[in-house]
Amino acid sequence: MAKARKIVLSTRTFDKAGDATTFFKAMLNRYQIGERVSQADAADLTALLDRHDERGEKVGSGIAGFEVNTPPDDAPPFSTRCFWVVRTDGSKVDISYKHCLEKKPAD
Secondary structure (H helix, E strand, O other): OOOOOOEEOOOOEEOOHHHHHHHHHHHHHHOOOOOEOOHHHHHHHHHHHOOOOOHHHHHOOOEEEEEEEOOOOOOOOOOOOEEEEEEOOOOEEEEOHHHHOOOOOOO
16 A cells, blocks of 8 residues: 655645645635635645745746636646736746645655
C-alpha cells in the first residue's frame, strides 16, 4: 500500500494529498465566475503558490488578490473554472491548484 503524501503549506498541513485536493476544489467551487476570493482563502492560495515551479512568473509584479474565472483557451476542454492571480499591476494569470499539489522532489 502506498504511503500517504503529506502536503505542508505555511498556512495549514494536510495529512494526505487527496485532502488538499478536496480542500482547494471546494474552495474553487464556493465562488462564482468573476468573484474575488476572501482574504482568508487568498492566504491559503498564496501558500499553495509557493509550491508552484513557476512561482516567480505567476506572481510577477506582486499579488493583489485572487479570483475565480473561466480557464484560458489552452486549458483542457473539461475545465470550467480556475483560480487566477490578480497582480498589483492589474494583469492576471491562471494557476492550477492541481499543478501546485503535484509531487515535488522534497515530498
